[in-house]
Amino acid sequence: MHYTGTIWRPPYEADSLLLEVTAGCTHHRCKFCTLYSDLPFKFRMSPMEDIESDLLEVQVLRYNPTSMMTAKLQGLPRPKPIKRVFLTGANPFVLTTGKLLEIAALIRKYLPSVETIGCFARITDSVNKTDEDLILLRQAGYDGLTIGVETGDDTALSFMQKGYTSQDILTQCKRLEQAKIEYGFFYLTSISGKGKGETGAKASADVFNQLHPFLIGPNMLTIYPESKLYQEIQNGNWEEESEIEKYRELRTLVENLNISTYFAAMGASNAFQLRGRLPEDKEQLLETLDRIIYEVREEDLRHYRKNLPHL
Numbered sequence: 559m560h561y562t563g564t565i566w567r568p569p570y571e572a573d574s575l576l577l578e579v580t581a582g583c584t585h586h587r588c589k590f591c592t593l594y595s596d597l598p599f600k601f602r603m604s605p606m607e608d609i610e611s612d613l614l615e616v617q618v619l620r621y622n623p624t625s626m627m628t629a630k631l632q633g634l635p636r637p638k639p640i641k642r643v644f645l646t647g648a649n650p651f652v653l654t655t656g657k658l659l660e661i662a663a664l665i666r667k668y669l670p671s672v673e674t675i676g677c678f679a680r681i682t683d684s685v686n687k688t689d690e691d692l693i694l695l696r697q698a699g700y701d702g703l704t705i706g707v708e709t710g711d712d713t714a715l716s717f718m719q720k721g722y723t724s725q726d727i728l729t730q731c732k733r734l735e736q737a738k739i740e741y742g743f744f745y746l747t748s749i750s751g752k753g754k755g756e757t758g759a760k761a762s763a764d765v766f767n768q769l770h771p772f773l774i775g776p777n778m779l780t781i782y783p784e785s786k787l788y789q790e791i792q793n794g795n796w797e798e799e800s801e802i803e804k805y806r807e808l809r810t811l812v813e814n815l816n817i818s819t820y821f822a823a824m825g826a827s828n829a830f831q832l833r834g835r836l837p838e839d840k841e842q843l844l845e846t847l848d849r850i851i852y853e854v855r856e857e858d859l860r861h862y863r864k865n866l867p868h869l
């Protein structure tokens with residue numbers, strides 16, 4: 559299989575086949591981001607021959623009679639059919655509709671059991687697609703996109719150079735909804751900065767409450783020295799929230815969300831993993847957050863963050 563650099567995927571895509579169709583990010587400007595800094599280029603689409611040869615490799619390994627017999631002789635269980643493919647890279651959804659349909663057709667050709675195709679997407683990826691394009695993509699299997707919107711706070715979006723506004727989030731996500739393409743949000747706790755987290759959380763809840771993400775998954779800002787944000791801090795232009803403030807911000811977010819969604823703080827950036835359905839589990843989530851805020855020491859949370867080698 560062709561895999562380039564560190565491969566990132568949401569925790570809930572653990573059972574999906576990871577197929578490299580892009581590497582890197584077309585935007586590559588967010589001040590806090592170091593996710594694709596190990597690549598020698600900004601963004602690249604994989605050659606179609608590489609995508610096809612990876613699909614062929616999976617087909618042979620999974621479904622070839624010799625492979626099945628070898629697995630049986632080794633006492634291994636019969637492999638389950640692959641139901642979902644997750645395209646790798648920061649925003650493969652930016653590819654043209656024609657390219658995405660071509661990739662979906664290749665996936666169907668080699669792995670007909672696949673029902674849906676997911677990937678990370680930027681809010682701006684759908685701007686150059688028509689409503690008809692989005693419907694075609696849904697029909698081809700694209701569904702369950704993961705969008706790192708980070709926040710609905712326009713000041714923070716602008717400072718961090720995310721490249722879109724809260725109004726863009728609303729416009730583009732409503733278009734996805736019209737095409738019946740489901741999506742989940744990653745939220746970045748602390749993106750608004752010291753003293754502004756709760757305001758940012760309220761602004762985000764206001765935006766999210768107008769939409770229908772299947773998930774809101776907070777990650778916690780962890781600043782690495784190679785990021786532009788680190789330089790901004792050194793230059794006195796931005797201050798990070800304390801760790802306890804980050805949990806106050808999360809509490810405000812949960813408190814102000816009034817949509818039906820799954821709330822899940824997963825991944826290494828969260829010292830505490832929190833999961834629950836909203837609104838059903840809201841009280842329980844708030845109680846857990848209160849316990850963290852009042853019972854866990856700032857130094858211990860800080861120690862956890864300082865010792866995170868990578869996200």
Ligand code: SF4
Pocket residue numbers: 583584585586587588591592593594648680706
């Ligand atoms: S869009 Fe995502 S991957 Fe690209 S620079 Fe921003 S945070 Fe990083």
